[in-house]
Amino acid sequence: MEQYTHPHYWFGQWIDDAQLSKELLQRSLAPRFNQILSLAFPFQDLLQTCQALADDLFQQQKSFTVLHGYLCTQMATAEAQAILVQLIAMLQKETLQDKLLSELGTTQPHVLERRYPERQFETWAPLGCLVHVMPANVFAVAAMGLLEGLLSNNINMVKVSARDSQFAALFAQELVSHDRSDRLHDYIAVLRLSSKQNDLLQSLFDQADVISAWGGEAAISAIRKMAPDSVRIVAWGHKVSFAYLSHSMLQNQEAIEGFAKDMCVLDQQACSSPQTLFVEGNEQEVLQVAQALNTALTRIAPTIPAEDPDDAAWAEIATVINVATAEQALGLCHVIQEPHRAWRLIVDYRPGLKPSPLYRTLWIKPIQAEQVTSVLRPMRAWLQTCGLAANFNETKVLVRKLFAAGVSRITRPGEMLNSYNGSPHDGLYALQQFMRRITLDASEEFAQLGSFAQLENGAADKMLSKSKIMTKADFLQLMHSQQHTYGLVVRSGGSSGQTAYSHFLWKDYAKQMKETAHGLLAAGLNPKTDVVMNAFAAGYMYGSFISFWTILETLQIRQLPMAMVDDYQLLVDEIIQQQATVLIGMTPHLLGLFNAQGQRIKDYGGLKKVYFGGEGLSRSQRHYIQQCGVDILRSVTYGSNDAGPIGYQCEYCEGGVHHLFSALQRLEIVDLEQDVPVEQGEIGRLILTSQARTSPNLERYEIGDTGRWIDTACACGRSDPLFELVGRMGDVFKAGTPQLNYAQFVQIFSDQANYSGRLQIHLHADGQFNVIEVWMDDSLGMTEDAAAALLLNQYPELSMVQKLGLPVKVQIRIQVEADFVKIKASGKIKHVFDHRQTAVIEQ
Template identity: 55%
Template sequence: MSPAHNADTPHFWFGEWLSDAGLHDALAALPLHLDRVLARPFPLDALLGACDALAHEIAAGGAGCDALLRQARLALAEDEAREMMQALAAPLRRDVLEEKLRSELGSVRPGVLERRYPGRQYEAWQPLGSVVHVMPSNVLTVGALGLVESLLGGNLNVVKVGARDTAFTAIFAGLLAERAVGAGLAEYMAVVHVPSQDQDTLARLFAQADVISAWGGEAAITAVRRLAPANARVLAWGHKVSFAYLAEDCLDDAGVLEAIARDICRLDQQACSSPQTLLVEAEGERLDTIAEGLAQALARISPTLPRREPDMAEQAEITTVVSVTEAEQALGLTRVIADAAGQWRLLLDQRPGLRPSPLYRTLWIKPVQRAAIGAVLRPMRPWLQTCGLAATRASFPALARQLLAAGVTRITRPGEMIDSYTGAPHDGVYALQHLTRRVSVDGPGSLADVGSFAQFEPAPMLAPAPGTPILTKAGFQALGQDDTAPTGLLVRSGGSSGQVAYSRFRWPDYARQMLETSHGLVAAGLDPAADRVMNLFAAGYLYGSFISFWTILENLGVEQLPMAMVQEYELIADQIIEHRVNVLLGMTPHLLGLFVAQGERLKAAGCIDKVFYGGEALSSAQRAFLTQDCGVPLVRSVAYGSNDAGPMGYQCEHCEGSVHHLFSGLQHLEIVALEEDAPVADTQIGRLLLSSRARSSPRIERYEIGDTGRWVAGDCPCGRRDPRFELTGRLGDVFKAGSPLLNYGRFVQLLDAGFGYAGPLQVHVDSAGATTLVRLWVDASLAAPAADVAEYLMTHYEELGVARHYALPTQVRIETRAEEEFLRVKASGKLRHVIDHRAASDH
């Protein structure tokens, strides 16, 4: 960025530091800048990454943030400056910002046009355009956080701070831009130091604003409205009044008074949510007793919390208010209880009402009658914010209803009035909804297979950092061992090695992945408005497939029959015919078993239009069996995914065989060479490595999922920009063959345990029509009859037992071969363990 920031160049102007004269000239070019930048897609992922990087640097006291700390020291004492910096880091974390997007706009990608299933319309949150922020000078972080908040909505922002304010916000914008180099984020941010008296410059700024977001008191907001053009919306964030409320059933609770004392002392009542009045359901001597108890709590707590001294004007206001209150004591109306050292003061007033406080640990105490809550609060309704309500279970619900009806926008526990939670509304609104607009699109019929417009845009480049090691299966399981990590869903994964493995998903991550998969299923040919779907995936035993597709079909609003993977094929066919089901979703071998047993009957009924299979690819023979023999017009992958890595790919009408589009919004895919960690050349076959964009816990980067594949060159005729890849088989000794995952090593163990066989073993996987054949090549040293060996394996190998239990079309054959017939690796002469002939026949 050039030139550098200094006293002569105080303005950060979309990536450059300008002088006052430079700012004057730049204002003339602002309209063209707005038109150019707002026409682009906003770099939301870059913003989230930059904020997260800055948050970690601030929390760690990184040298890159020294300039921010120096600016903070100009306005605050050393301890306050460091405390403020740490407080700034937390709301900038990526997970916090994503939760804010989810809470306020319903999605971590709110700007993407997504389908309102089962209808044909699309909706999204779009930026309002150009936002000019008029920031207060009393809280340094408001400018920085207000800028980030507006950027989350995709807006272009000009932040106006006072001419005598520090450069904190401007330097913050510069640091944010530096951490998003190449993404163009700087072109959405400007911070100018302009005095409120410079009406000409303000008028020029306001003239280009779609929205003016202003902070301040009534006089300041009025001045902004007066200068704002008629076409600009003014968002006012003015001063608010908060109070504590002590119900009659809590008058004797000393813990409540301790909590209220903490609320008074924390931040010296500088937050809008700090209590300025305590309303008590008592009067007379009882009110005096409450005040004395609170004074005792303040005497204990006040010395333990840092105290900020008021300036001369603020101290003068405190002195005036206390003096007037003391004067009224002679009338028996008031009483002042003050700390001898002047650290705090309680102003007891027997007259009802709500009064703003001069702050700095100064609190009004007033009586209230529950029936009069509305009348007492109504005069302050436009300014009401938080109530710290102390009440028991018996009275809390009714009191909360009365307070909210009177205008309160937030009720908390005493002692936690200035605390909040991620995604909380502010002043009764979601700020992001005030900084965005909801748009809708109803497109042509050719978009019937489109669920999200993001599929037609280049995927954000969020590749793993250089040097990130490959994550193995064992490494993935180690990630999931931390039971303290935030999670929402635990499912069973793998099991091919004989040891059960598990995979964890946080609920927000799960929801995002299922929504993306919903769009993928529509791309594959599902019609949410017309189809009637039977879900035949496996349920129970911690399996994830059935519940995942339950969620996906619920997202689509399609009619679903939750049959699950039951073994009664005749019952399934009965229900399909009775309810005129036209779409089946399920595991490949179970679907094949259904059509082997009931295919003629289902074909005669003529109701199955679409079959979406998952878990295992179809061979060309199996596909021909479904389409030609059983008369199913559309047979396509339901999705490519796994319990551990999540959804990875989807098909469109132009994806043949095992070709899939990548779920670019969820995954970053690398294909590396089979023998080294280097990208494959062109369309060579390699190992698939997945880095999840939608997995916050555990984080997954460069996960080797055990499959091989290759890139598909060229653009897809469907127009989607999600890259295409083709699956070419499993890697190593684990494979799929019409059943749950099988392991070469497990066959070796069983043949040794059951028959003492120690000779060579080679697994050949093939298909004959709908049937999957697992042919085990052995030599003559295995003396037992082939049928007996096959039966032993079907009985003792649990996963093969599952195939038998569900009558899946899977057969195991034992074939004796001469030594020279076994296939070996040419370079080393080593025995090849698994040869999948299905893949060879399809490519």
């Protein structure tokens, strides 16, 4: 294979030493780097590529064969498998997004976003070329460093030792092999260089904007001397960690066993491994702790695999033990050794932190709480982790002293080597060290823009995927099977006859609400001047009110949390009292409000913007609301409980036309009868794949709505695709009401009136009123008025509409059989006709 004969991976190809010398010494890399850095980094492709490689390794496919096969030539099979398990966890898309969120506060570090409520934009930007100087033969560190460099959108040149293995380069090759964009190779080079190749190293460092260096003080000092003064140096040097046993815990067996475990795991090779155990006690108590620890090691050490030290390590250990044994005669030390040299404990009664020769060799020293800062602070540049065993009152004092001394991390006994996703390393977030924070204060032309992603998103996903379309039943089953993993649970209105629930991880919810805030800005909201009354439904686990609470909080706008009250007079009183300029809420409730209090709203004259949700408005309904002094009347957002936010409107969107939230969703529109893409301009079913639900993975979900693509470019300049929402599918519909179900109409008349004839529903708009016209045949056996009264009394949602005084009419019409509209192909009666949609589309 080429990679075994050519040592360097150079931006997508393998090259030899002569070619590398030519590239570094004879050619200028500046033009190449300038061109790459001037383009948008393929960030989403990076996340997909990492997940694809993780899947390959987990399923033991092509990349697994390459990487596992090579590792097995370098180490035992068990060690090779452990490294690949570590890489699989590291490469998960969700893991990478959690790291981004933890370190940078966003999962989109490449996107300029509004700093609400101000007009400025901020984001993270790469420093440019990131040179990594890696430690020798630490296989996973090179992969981790490369991933961090890519997550920070930098060009990465990874320098490994000339004596090192080719694993880092092979990892880069396999990562690139899964890249569908064919662009990531432009950001990756892995070079095997000796520290003696000064000319090549100097040229390499001259390319850098930032150097990430692993090594001891001498190595870091040499790099600083060679690097240009303008280059940022991020040093990951050797660190010292220790354990601490407070006076109240001297006989705590669990703590002592925890420190025994910390001592054995990885044989103290990690920077977070304890090298000294500090004990709050006198000489006798310190010795007793050492003896208890020795007993604990007898049980624990054999259960944890050990690495046998090489000759040099044994020589260092022997020197330390010999000196300590000699000092034991002077009463300065006490040495405890396991007979077969499995571990060593050196009790030293003199103060101070002491580095260990490792391989299960631990110093045990006395200390007092009041001495902590003075004893440790001289070592502050080298301190990392403290494993602390103390009670509540001791801990609250000790943590301040330990952090003041220079410790960057305090853990529990037995967990010193543990970590969590997104945790800082040596007190730093790596991604922040590799990036800079940039700002933009743009002209007024950008006043309605919340995110530059809306200007840069790709085209609509009109090609049909091969995976199966997910139905509502599939979705509910998925929710039920994974509901224990979620943070937020909301319920829908239960249009199918049973209550349905949706579950969201908090981080997914936060991303969706942030994007929706950008959408409201596009729809005309002004965070600096508007006052918004939130009249969405609250309580009963409904999600609309709390969602828009979060959205308005994101915008940092003044909010009036009114909720969907039925006291319209009170609602308008507060609009006037608080000088509200914006009203948001559900369409039927807003229509009811304007029907009851329209003249007062018009007389007030300050309510200039109304944003409606849940269903559209007919032309006559729009005209009626706008007559009350409303200048902007738009969709607050198009979305659902299941899929989250889907579309938003800008100033040029009319009727049911929306921009797709491309940062949140991929949209397909497929034929009403077949699972094939619709023809140009045709109406079809909306199929959504969520980009913002990390768990569960919502892929190709049929949301129950219909629409069509709008292929013209929008005058607002946004590249988020345009589509037109046309209406609901099937028998579930809204008519200024909660969702209604055709089957419920049939059931009521069957149970209450013994009716088994035909039933067809026609929906109309009459001014500000929605009209539900139910056609039945002459076998009904009661008058039209009596039938209407029965329906209103027996259908709870219609009873609620009547109680609230919403502008909805229910009418029964007795029709002859020939009048019922039938489906031509089957001769069956079509259940629901929505005659309002024509009015909406014509706008």
